[in-house]
Amino acid sequence: MKRKLTCIECPIGCEIEVGLEDGKVVSLTGNGCPRGKIYAEAEVVCPKRVVTSTVRAENGEMIPVKTDKPVRKNAIFEVMKKINETTCKMPVALGDILVENICDDANLIVTGNF
Numbered sequence: 080m081k082r083k084l085t086c087i088e089c090p091i092g093c094e095i096e097v098g099l100e101d102g103k104v105v106s107l108t109g110n111g112c113p114r115g116k117i118y119a120e121a122e123v124v125c126p127k128r129v130v131t132s133t134v135r136a137e138n139g140e141m142i143p144v145k146t147d148k149p150v151r152k153n154a155i156f157e158v159m160k161k162i163n164e165t166t167c168k169m170p171v172a173l174g175d176i177l178v179e180n181i182c183d184d185a186n187l188i189v190t191g192n193f
Contacts, residue, residue, distance in 0.1 A: 088114040148185040
């Protein structure tokens, strides 16, 4: 099976074609640099995303949060469920960890000062 991707590692946006057999990369063309190869291999084998959302503080204010590392794309709904069940006490500061190890060794952190 072949998959076509647009690399997002830099502004060039190389069109990469990846050949897969049994879930393994067997060919890769179109990458302009080594970063594109790493990106494409990871994206077709186990895609990951940083999750951004908001958490309700005890005073009702909505606090912006994100995972500090990308998590598996197929675990995003599980992460969102945990985020929706989370509340926080004020004050919070940029980088404060609200939930340790929410998924794949990623923590849920605050993205501002409140």
